[in-house]
Amino acid sequence: MAKRKKADELDIANRELAFQNEEKEKRAAELLIANKELVFQNEEKEKRAAELLIANRELVFQDEEKGKRAAELVIANKELIFQDEEKEKRAAELIIANKELLFQDEEKEKRAAELVIANRELVFQDEEKEKRAAELVIANKELVFQDDEKEKRAAELLIANRELVFQNDEKEKRAAELIIANRELAFQNEEKEKRAAELSIANKELAYQNKEKEKRAAELSIANKELAFQNDQKEKRAEELVVANEELAYQNQVKEKRAAELVIANEELAFQNDEKEKRAAELNIANIELAYQSDEKEKRAAELGIANKELAFQNEEKEKRAAELSIANKELAFQNKEKEKRAAELIIANKELAFQNAQKEKRAEELVIANKELAYQNEVKERRAAELIIANEELAFQNHEKEKRAAELNIANIELAYQNDEKEKRAAELSIANKELAYQNTEKEKRAAEKEKRAAELIIANEELAFQNDEKEKRAAELIIANKELMAFTYVSSHDLQEPLRKIQTFADRISAKESQNLTDRGKEYFHRIQESAKRMQTLIEDLLAFSRVNTAERIFVNTDLSPIIDEVKAELKDTIEEKHAVIEALELCPANVIRFQFRQLLYNLIANALKFSDPHIPPRITITSKDVKGSAIGNNKLSSEKEYCHITIEDNGIGFEPEFNDRIFEVFQKLHDKEQYAGTGIGLAIVKKIVENHNGIITATGELGKGAKFDIYIPA
Amino acid sequence: MISENLNLFLADDDKDDCLFFRDALEELPVTTELTTVHNGEQLMQLLKEKIGDLPQVLFLDLNMPRKNGFECLSEIKLDEKLKQMPVIIFSTSFEQDVVNLLYKKGGQYYIRKPAEFSQLKKVIYEALLLIAKGNNSQPSREDFVITGQDPIAT
Numbered sequence: 019m020a021k022r023k024k025a026d027e028l029d030i031a032n033r034e035l036a037f038q039n040e041e042k043e044k045r046a047a048e049l050l051i052a053n054k055e056l057v058f059q060n061e062e063k064e065k066r067a068a069e070l071l072i073a074n075r076e077l078v079f080q081d082e083e084k085g086k087r088a089a090e091l092v093i094a095n096k097e098l099i100f101q102d103e104e105k106e107k108r109a110a111e112l113i114i115a116n117k118e119l120l121f122q123d124e125e126k127e128k129r130a131a132e133l134v135i136a137n138r139e140l141v142f143q144d145e146e147k148e149k150r151a152a153e154l155v156i157a158n159k160e161l162v163f164q165d166d167e168k169e170k171r172a173a174e175l176l177i178a179n180r181e182l183v184f185q186n187d188e189k190e191k192r193a194a195e196l197i198i199a200n201r202e203l204a205f206q207n208e209e210k211e212k213r214a215a216e217l218s219i220a221n222k223e224l225a226y227q228n229k230e231k232e233k234r235a236a237e238l239s240i241a242n243k244e245l246a247f248q249n250d251q252k253e254k255r256a257e258e259l260v261v262a263n264e265e266l267a268y269q270n271q272v273k274e275k276r277a278a279e280l281v282i283a284n285e286e287l288a289f290q291n292d293e294k295e296k297r298a299a300e301l302n303i304a305n306i307e308l309a310y311q312s313d314e315k316e317k318r319a320a321e322l323g324i325a326n327k328e329l330a331f332q333n334e335e336k337e338k339r340a341a342e343l344s345i346a347n348k349e350l351a352f353q354n355k356e357k358e359k360r361a362a363e364l365i366i367a368n369k370e371l372a373f374q375n376a377q378k379e380k381r382a383e384e385l386v387i388a389n390k391e392l393a394y395q396n397e398v399k400e401r402r403a404a405e406l407i408i409a410n411e412e413l414a415f416q417n418h419e420k421e422k423r424a425a426e427l428n429i430a431n432i433e434l435a436y437q438n439d440e441k442e443k444r445a446a447e448l449s450i451a452n453k454e455l456a457y458q459n460t461e462k463e464k465r466a467a468e469k470e471k472r473a474a475e476l477i478i479a480n481e482e483l484a485f486q487n488d489e490k491e492k493r494a495a496e497l498i499i500a501n502k503e504l505m506a507f508t509y510v511s512s513h514d515l516q517e518p519l520r521k522i523q524t525f526a527d528r529i530s531a532k533e534s535q536n537l538t539d540r541g542k543e544y545f546h547r548i549q550e551s552a553k554r555m556q557t558l559i560e561d562l563l564a565f566s567r568v569n570t571a572e573r574i575f576v577n578t579d580l581s582p583i584i585d586e587v588k589a590e591l592k593d594t595i596e597e598k599h600a601v602i603e604a605l606e607l608c609p610a611n612v613i614r615f616q617f618r619q620l621l622y623n624l625i626a627n628a629l630k631f632s633d634p635h636i637p638p639r640i641t642i643t644s645k646d647v648k649g650s651a652i653g654n655n656k657l658s659s660e661k662e663y664c665h666i667t668i669e670d671n672g673i674g675f676e677p678e679f680n681d682r683i684f685e686v687f688q689k690l691h692d693k694e695q696y697a698g699t700g701i702g703l704a705i706v707k708k709i710v711e712n713h714n715g716i717i718t719a720t721g722e723l724g725k726g727a728k729f730d731i732y733i734p735a
Numbered sequence: 736m737i738s739e740n741l742n743l744f745l746a747d748d749d750k751d752d753c754l755f756f757r758d759a760l761e762e763l764p765v766t767t768e769l770t771t772v773h774n775g776e777q778l779m780q781l782l783k784e785k786i787g788d789l790p791q792v793l794f795l796d797l798n799m800p801r802k803n804g805f806e807c808l809s810e811i812k813l814d815e816k817l818k819q820m821p822v823i824i825f826s827t828s829f830e831q832d833v834v835n836l837l838y839k840k841g842g843q844y845y846i847r848k849p850a851e852f853s854q855l856k857k858v859i860y861e862a863l864l865l866i867a868k869g870n871n872s873q874p875s876r877e878d879f880v881i882t883g884q885d886p887i888a889t
Contacts, residue, residue, distance in 0.1 A: 516828065520827055520848060520849075520850045521751050521752075523851070524751075524755055524850055524852055524855070525751075527850070527852045528755075528758075531852060531853070552850070553850075
């Protein structure tokens, strides 16, 4: 703005000068005209003087009186002549003056033209400067805006990252919960399927039992009907038997009567026999008397005896039969009672069976309903499970997308960081450019007094820029502090996370040790899993602590031999080395200028990695070398070509990795294998990289799948 | 075997850790009398009351409210009447710098609270065996940290 004002002022001054020039030109023209007029008047006066001379001469003669006057006039003329001379002189002077003026005008025009050019130049320079200043302002604004944007973006990315991390956590939790829920559902489904299968079997069994029971019931029904029929028959038979009995009883009675009559008849007969015997005797006597009569009578007696014996036998038979009939009657009565009892029992059994059938039908119906319900629940659960599977897949997909996004964001962050670096470089360049401008300004100040103000303004602008640069430096310093604070925060939080974690581990340990008899195998398995997870978290926290420690710990460089450090690491990894029959060769080592404990950690991480990712079919061979090389021989633009570097290589014959992961493997939490396959937190190589950076060096990794990995470290010698 | 009855102090604000400590003592072949306090102020007050009847050893947690373990250790080691009492640091953290500092301040031993209960028993037993030997001069720096790996304790 100041520049514009200045330009305006200059413009006005130019216009004024132009105006003054015009005025002067006008004035010169006027003066020219006035001169010409004067010349003309002089000429006229000369003519007049000549006329007056003539008139005087005439008058000298005409007027003596007028002689005095003439003398006076002469004097006056002389005076006039003098005046004329004076005027001529004046005119000549004026001509000279005019010429001078003309010259001056020309000069002024030249000057004005020069000034115009100078002004144009100035204007141009002003414009350039304004443009430059505007560009700078815009560039600054852009920088500020970009910085803001980057801060915003960085903040957003941070928030986005946190959110992503949180969402990932949540999703992992959710996924874990879903997995658990799925497992539970799967388990419940299994249980339900089992249950359903059992119920199906039970139903089949029940159905079978029902069928059997129905058959049985049908049979029983038939049996009942048969029984009922038999009962009816038996009742009929019983009734018939009762009737038969009654008849028999009646017959018996009749027979008894008959028997009694026969007895009476027999007694009578006996009496008659007695009488007859008496009579026979009498008749005998009479027979003796009557011989003929006797024979006849004896025959008759023998016949009667036989008839009597026959009657007696018939009586005996009838008595026996009556006794038998009585027993048969009793038996029949008993059988009838038994049958009645049995019939009653069968009726009760039938009722019971009918009731059981009804119950079973109800149960079967309930089971059918329960089955349907179960089938429905199973369907719902299957649907739910299918939905969950889809949801899981979606989550997995989203996780994947987020991981990609996170990776992209990471890359974007790196890019932003790179752009920031570039901008800082640009700002530094601008700062240099500003300084240069300041220098040019001072140069210009010397050359042009008018430019001083301008230069002063530029100085102010520069100061402003310098101030802005200062502000940016302050800001950078603040960011460094903020970074340190973040590091401290990471350290403290990791540190404080250890305590509750240790509690979880100890309590889980206590339960598995003390309460395991109260746990099912599954419960024991779950406790084992808790302990495994807690252990993993402990490793993670310890690694994070190590990572933050690498950033915060004191850095004391010592020039030391690497062999003892490698030996320490080998001693620490002794068990794994022996187990895997690994060979670690340390060849032609040169001393290096290192932070000892950090370098020990670096070698530990790299050697442990090489052992971990070894090919299971061949014994691991790890080769470590180091030698001093000139920076120019390395050909990496991050390294100074004049300096000496210590080049350390660690090479293995393990499983290696795809070449596209050469850089990725150094990023925090980057892992190429799942944790079931190769345990680890993905922090180890990030620590390695950090340590190399702490040594102002670089590390590169080259890998080929199945052929091993090679790490090249360059640190200043 | 430790035949004598040991009088122990444990200063730890964490009730769970106090419980673990007591449980561990119960399962070890020692007879002890354990007094627990839950902050540094309480500890210093109790120690001053018990002058003349000080415990054989004090197990001291670092991160405690009101007065932390560092302050307590410094105070104990500056007090003529208390400085003979061996102090075993008993902490979750394990920072080399911190461990070095505590060794310099006159700590007798350093125990990192282990996650496994069996390991906890081992380290406590090893500490008690070392204390029962009665040699209370500070060990060398290498022997400062009790790992539970010592063959006599296992």
